[in-house]
Structures are given as structure tokens and as C-alpha cells.
Amino acid sequence: MKDSMIRGADIVVRSLIAENAEIIFGYPGGAIMPVYDALHDYHDQLRHVLTRHEQGAIHAAQGYARVSGKVGVCIATSGPGATNLITGLADAQIDSTPLVCITGQVASHLLGTDAFQETDVVGISMPATKWNIQVRRVEDIAPAIAKGFYIAKSGRPGPVLIDITKDAQTNFGEFNYSKCLGFRSYRTHIPVEKSAIQEAAFLINMAKRPYLLFGQGVVLGEAEEELKAFLDKSGIPAASTLLGSGALSEDHPNYVGKLGMHGNYAPNLLTNQCDVLIAVGMRFDDRVTGDLKRYAKQAKVIHLELDPAEINKIVKCEVAVLGSCKDSLSLLADAVNVNAYPDWMAKFQELADQENATVIQPDLKPTKAGLTMGEVIHQINQYKADDAILVTDVGQHQMIAWRYFNYKKPRTQVTSGGLGTMGFALPAALGAQMYDFSRQVVCVVGDGGIQMTIQELGTIMQTKAPVKIVLLNNNFLGMVRQWQQMFFDKRYSFTELDNPDFVKIAEAYNIQAQKVTERGDLQEAIEDMLIHDGPYFLEVVVEKEDNVFPMIATGCSVEEVRLS
């Protein structure tokens, strides 16, 4: 054996370092132990965070990836370790989050024998990954990792899983790493067609009531500047999807609000009044479109999109502009006229005023006794930094936090959009914070969701990640309860929770904690929390049976968005 030979496990770690991974999230076990052994030698070059559950590890990697724009990395053992990653993979797949997940696997001679902790992870994870592979030979480790990072980050990003047998980890091989720069079956760069830009510009220049919808594609394509420049010049009103929030400062004059089931009144309703609809890096999720048969039928649709499979998938478009929206938006900005649409803009304003009077003011400045979720977010806005990151879980608090948080910077929004994974927020906030301890990371979470991954308080304790956890406690699986109230005759079937003393739990983890039940204490508590040096847990007891509005009920059209 040559001196230059190293163990497969060392190759794994050195490959990660070669890909500039700085931090990985994981949980050890038998089949991945050689890699953990190797990590011991490289801990000054590659930081490992031990979460309390593999689901926590992958959500943390997602949070890290979403705020950093880098590939999130997590590792787990075979069998149960690997299956615990599946929810996170599905979440990352549907929300296009770049991840490389490495799982240990039983030794190759045991494959297919139902060996201890053997699971067909490649098979199970196939529909939930952009790409996956099983590596059985030491010499294939580095190329697989190189290819994995390339695939995860390029094109439309997504999760990759690399399953490495134990013998590949313990055998010796040469290490000479070469990054993957592309391969023939995978096209990442699609040059924008001039003719498509011309057709799109023609429609836009003729339009009386053009309207732009932007999604996470703008963030993933790093096209925030190009979006702003396009809007500055064209004067077109623009609305955001859930994951698009942050791509454009909400202070921008063309910004008219949010789309979707619990988005704003005007942006939803006026979708059916525009004459040209420009969709940028968004995929017409059913939570955005409502009833498709009555969605923007009057409009000519222009779709700026990187993924060819998204074109005409849900909404048929007049002009498809394939390619990165960074390229297409800047070409389109050159081709459109300087314009303004004062009458059209005024319509948005008029409806916004209605929403403000009937929904927003009562949410933010309530006159009733009970605290609202909205006023909590409103107070956070008063004290947060411009680049504060908001991580939310799933439910009413998610929609309220999204509606009222004042997004100003890119990559400040971390939430589980496409999958709606309860339990996402706490570990994702930890991951987001691990990227940068100096940033404010506010984790808004419900009393239901926090209990799905509450064990990650232990990871926050151990890493001292200064996450600010805001638990909006309504003692209910609130979002489900709202549906029960509205659509199931108020039959509250298994949605009320008997909750533990959350503050005691946080304190047991050595995390400073406070509980607010009175309006008078809220402001100071939020101030205390945001200036606190270290993790903080703030429980706010809110009104039990508040509902989130506006709302487009299932099966309804965007123009049937209700204010109450």
C-alpha cells in the first residue's frame, strides 16, 4: 500500500473541505462511524454540529443553505438515521434547496440481505432527491461528492443523497480531488433567446395593466438587483409569493404585497384584472392560483423560468422566457419602455386600504383583550435589524408572521413553503444562525410545531446559537382549527392541546426564557429578547381562536379572496 493512500472516511471529509463546506449537521451511528472518526482529525477545518435528531440535522442544513446560498451538508447513519432524513429531503426538493446528504450504509457484501440497519435508502429517497447514488468502492467516493455538490447547487438547486457503504469508508484509496464542472446529460445554463425577450417586451409595452409576480427563483438566481432595476424602469406593480419574500424590499414603490391563500387582498384579487401577467421564478403553486379554471384567464402570461418542466405545467403561457431570471430580467429591462401606471396602481392602493381597515389594523393594533399574533410581529418589526432573518414553522403563525414581517433584504425568509413541514422552524433557525452568529435570527413557531422538534433546544444549548425563539401559543393546532371552524361546523376534532410549561422546558435547556400574557408586557419583552446576548425563548400567549385573513378558500378563485 502506498503512503499516499488514505481511508475512504478521510476522503469523505477531505472532499467536503475541498468543496468549501464549513459546517455540517449530523448524527452518528454504526454505518457512518468511520466518517465520524475521520471528523475527529479535521475538526479545525470542518465544524460538525450534533443535532438531537436526524430530521433536525437536515432542517438545520436547509436553514443554513437558505440564508447562505451555499450547499447545506448533513450526515447520518444507515437505516433509521437515513429514513429520518426523508422529510427534510422532500422539503428541500419541493423548495429547491441545495443539500448534500451523506448516509452510511452496511458493508457492500451485506447489501440486499436485510442486514442490521440496512434500508434501501437510495430507493426510498429517489422521489425526494434531485439526484442520489450509492457508493460501494473507495475510489468512487470523491467523484460522487464532487458530482453531488455540482448537481445540488447548479441549475435549479435541490437535495442530493450519497449513500456510502461501510467498507468503502474503511478501505484505502488515493485522494486527488477534482471539482465537477459539468457533464453531458445535465444542462445547467440555458441562454436566453432574443426572440422571446422581444415578444415579451412587445406584450409589456402594449399593456395597460401589466402585473409581475415573483418567486424564489429570483433569490436562487441572485437576480434581486435585476428585478429591482426592471421594476424601477417599467413601473409595473409586483407581488411576492411566500418564498419570494425578501427578493424585493417591501419599501419599494412598486411592491403591492403578497400572493396566495393568506396573501394580501389586492394582489390576489387583481390577478384577474391585469392584462399581462409576468411570472418570474415562480411555479404557480395551487396555494397561489386557487381555482385554476378561473385564474388570470383574461391575461397574456409571460413566464420567466429556468426549469423547462415548469413551462406550461400549470398555467399556459403566451411567451416562455427560458433561462436564469438574472439574465432574462436584465435583457427585458433593456427592451421595455419607461412607464408608470398610476390608475392601475391606485386600484391596488384602494383595495389595500380596505384590507388595512378590516384586517390589518385589528391585527396589529387590537382593541380586544387577547393578544394577537399580528401585534407580536409588529413589535418585532420595531426592534429588528434590517437584515434580521425570519424563520417560521407551519400554521397560522407562519402566515401571520409572513404577512406582517417587514422584509428588506434577500435571504431573510426561511420557511417550509411547498411541503409545509411542521417542526421545520426550530432546527432551520439553528442552521441559519450557525451561518452567522452576528445576524438576528428570529424563529416564530407554534405550540404544535415546536413540539415536533423541540429536542433541538439541546443543540441550541450546546452550540450557544443566539436564536430568538418566539412561541405563539394559542393552545391549538390553530390552522387546522380555523378550517374546522370555517368548513367543518366548528367540530374541533383533536386540535386542542394540553401543553407543557414551555418556559420551564427552555430553562431546563439553560435558555433564558420569558412568558408574556399581557399586552402591556409585550414590547419590553421583545426588546429584551432582541438585545439579549445568546439564545432566548419568548412564549406569547395569544388569542385561542383568532383566524387568519384574507383567505382564498379551497376551490375558490383568486377574486373570491375574503376579508373575513
Next chain:
Amino acid sequence: MKRYTIFVITENFIGILNRITIIFTRRGINIDALTASESRLEGIHRITIEVTASEDTVIQLVNQIEKIIDVIKAFYHEDESVVYQEIALYKIPVSRLDGGLEKIIRQHNAKIIAAEPDFVVLELTGHKEQTQELLEILKGYGLLEFARSGRVAVAKRMLTIDSFVK
């Protein structure tokens, strides 16, 4: 609903067939037939999938297939624009071989490709309608076993694999 042939040109990567078929199962679409083989170029495989669906659906399927990392190219054709064949084998007991059957074999251009003491095996190559027609007839002759391949097909269009593999 119409019959379409989907062609997939792909790297020979373990699991690729799985990745392709879950695209169909996820949408509850039945694959009528599927064949996989090597292509003219080393390391590159071609998969031919026959499916009955609307054109809109087929376009979605093809887009999703092409999105698979190791797929080089996917496209689809209507029956009219492909040249295709299927092969069918029929196992008949020797006791039923008589003049009538001989005539049928001749009429359908089938071949006897194996003769055993107890049975003979007939082969017919053609379109499904043809092999199906013979099947219906042979059911009356004590047919013991029947097997039909998926479609092997080439497109009529003058495009070669090489143009996708760059």
C-alpha cells in the same frame, strides 16, 4: 387519449429506470410497454416507452423525464411518426397442429421457431393489432403460453443520437 411512444436517451446509470417509472406511477399513468437496450453509442442506453394518454400529459411526462440528471434527451412521437415492431411468441400443443393451423401460420407470416415433442413455438413480428389477431385465433387451438415484447422503435425523423450527446 392517444398512443404515444416516448424515447429516452440516457446514461447507463443504476436506478435510472426506477427514476423514470416513478414519474408515471406518481401521476397514476400506466406504462403500456417498455423496452430498454443499448444504443449505437457505448455507455448510452435507449428506453422506449409506450403510453396511452393525452398529448398534454405526454409533454409533462417528457419534461419530467428530461429533468432527470442522467437522462440525456427525452422526446415523444405519435404512432404515425415512428417505425416500430413487437415480437410475440405462442406455444401450441403438437396435438393441435393440423392443416387448418398450418394455413393460419402461413396467412399471418408466422414462423415455427421451435418444435418439441409436446409443443411448438410460433413467432410473429409486427404491430400489436397483428399479434393480437393471431392470439385470438390461437386461443381456439389450445394456446399454452403467450408472450409479447414491448415496442422497439425508431423515429422517422432524420435526427441521430449523436446530435444529443455532446
